[in-house]
Amino acid sequence: MIRAYELTKKYGDTTVVQNLDFTVRPGTVTGFLGPNGAGKSTTMRMLLGLDAPTRGRSTVGGRAYATHSAPLTEVGALLEARSVHPGRTAFHHLMALAHTHGIPRSRVEHVLDLAGLTAVAGKRVKGFSLGMGQRLGIAAALLGDPDTLILDEPVNGLDPEGVLWIRNLLKSLALQGRTVLVSSHLMSEMALTADHLVIIGRGRLLADTTVADFVAAAGGGAVKVVTPRPTALRALLHAPGIDITATTSTTDATDATDATDAEPGLLEIRGVDAARIGRIAAAHAIPLYELTPLAASLEQAFMDLTQESVEYRITAPEPTGAPA
Numbered sequence: 001m002i003r004a005y006e007l008t009k010k011y012g013d014t015t016v017v018q019n020l021d022f023t024v025r026p027g028t029v030t031g032f033l034g035p036n037g038a039g040k041s042t043t044m045r046m047l048l049g050l051d052a053p054t055r056g057r058s059t060v061g062g063r064a065y066a067t068h069s070a071p072l073t074e075v076g077a078l079l080e081a082r083s084v085h086p087g088r089t090a091f092h093h094l095m096a097l098a099h100t101h102g103i104p105r106s107r108v109e110h111v112l113d114l115a116g117l118t119a120v121a122g123k124r125v126k127g128f129s130l131g132m133g134q135r136l137g138i139a140a141a142l143l144g145d146p147d148t149l150i151l152d153e154p155v156n157g158l159d160p161e162g163v164l165w166i167r168n169l170l171k172s173l174a175l176q177g178r179t180v181l182v183s184s185h186l187m188s189e190m191a192l193t194a195d196h197l198v199i200i201g202r203g204r205l206l207a208d209t210t211v212a213d214f215v216a217a218a219g220g221g222a223v224k225v226v227t228p229r230p231t232a233l234r235a236l237l238h239a240p241g242i243d244i245t246a247t248t249s250t251t252d253a254t255d256a257t258d259a260t261d262a263e264p265g266l267l268e269i270r271g272v273d274a275a276r277i278g279r280i281a282a283a284h285a286i287p288l289y290e291l292t293p294l295a296a297s298l299e300q301a302f303m304d305l306t307q308e309s310v311e312y313r314i315t316a317p318e319p320t321g322a323p324a
Contacts, residue, residue: 001026001179002047002148006056009042009203016042017203019056024181024198026147029174031194031211032183033302035310039203040183041079044152047181048077060148072101072144078151081137086126090117090136093125097143107143115139116165130157138166148179155189167193187299191215199302201309211298218301223269223277226290230265236280242271264289 002024009017017039024030034040045051047058049066057064060075068074084093094108112121115135120128128136134157141149149170155163170193174180181198184190190197190211197214199207207214227233234244245268269277274293281288296304 001062002058002060002150002181004043004047004056004058007043007046007053007058008055009039009046009051010054015203017046017053017200020200020203020205021056022198022205022208024179025196026179027174027177028195029170029180029182029193030196030198031190032181032198032200033187033190034200034206035306037202038200038306038309040200041152042203043200044077044079044150044181044183047150048075048079050079060150070101070144072097072103072146074144074146075148075150076141076144076146077149078134078137078141078154080152081133081156084125084133084136087124089122089124090128090139091121093136094140094143097140101144103143107145111139111142114142114169116162131159131162134158135162138169146178149173149181151180151182153184154182155184155186163189187297187302191298199305201306204309206305206309215296215298215301218296218304222294222296223272223274224290224292224294225267225269225277225288226264227267227281227286227288228264229286230267232284233277233281233286234267236284236286237269237272237277242269244269268294 004020004022007017007020008015020039020043032040032044042051046053047060047065049064061068065071065075088096090112091108094111095105098104098108109118112118115138117132117135117139120132125133125136134154138151138154141151151170154166154170158166167189170180170182174195182194194211196210197207198205199214209217225233230246234246237244247266247268274291278288278291280286
């Protein structure tokens with residue numbers, strides 16, 4: 001288990017992390033999310049004793065990281081995969097780490113195989129691609145067979161096969177009862193991998209919840225409706241607090257003998273649930289081809305939550321005219 005108790009970090013007059021208080025529990029993959037500059041890396045460094053907090057404290061496995069006598073066997077970490085002597089081979093890099101904890105050669109060979117690096121174990125790291133370097137960093141994090149993993153952007157540089165590998169690996173480690181904290185900017189991947197989320201912005205805690213609850217809460221109660229009589233349905237639903245957006249034609253076919261022969265219109269309705277929409281439509285004999293509550297994507301929910309915490313905003317360029 002990982003615990004943060006009012007973690008705060010200041011650099012001069014700048015507060016990078018402020019009063020972070022959260023728990024990462026075993027048996028789940030916890031996604032650690034936030035915009036660039038949110039304080040994720042600084043927080044991870046404080047969890048691992050690499051940065052001293054200005055105020056507050058943290059524990060990993062019930063103790064401060066620095067007090068573990070054999071940290072590799074307690075906590076596996078990946079913060080910067082390229083922090084490896086470029087002249088060493090993958091095998092000798094891991095063996096050097098193993099010697100510090102009395103870890104046998106067989107375990108080194110096992111994690112090399114687990115990371116798909118057996119065929120290149122004898123090659124110097126300076127020749128590794130970004131993805132191979134990531135695999136080596138993950139192998140190093142797994143070397144001591146730790147109960148806790150703290151990984152910063154582990155899928156960075158991995159090809160699709162590698163992304164699938166790390167996703168399945170993290171899930172399997174959580175199923176074994178281990179504690180897994182992983183940061184990523186890939187919301188689609190977090191949606192497939194994480195069970196729980198800790199989200200920060202400008203160093204402050206914004207959310208500490210399950211993925212399902214976070215996405216459901218961000219859905220905004222939107223309902224997708226497809227009907228051949230969108231204009232009539234809009235008129236019936238018109239009321240304060242109800243927002244209706246038409247995404248296709250919204251003209252009813254008043255001359256059609258059977259209204260269901262009309263070209264259907266697509267509406268996105270907020271502020272009223274699907275059951276009430278269905279009852280109103282039935283009471284007025286309005287056909288509905290589709291009535292679907294819409295769930296927000298994790299990406300959209302994250303963007304909505306953190307829009308005020310973005311450090312660097314992108315401004316779309318003004319159009320300069322059609323190309324020649």
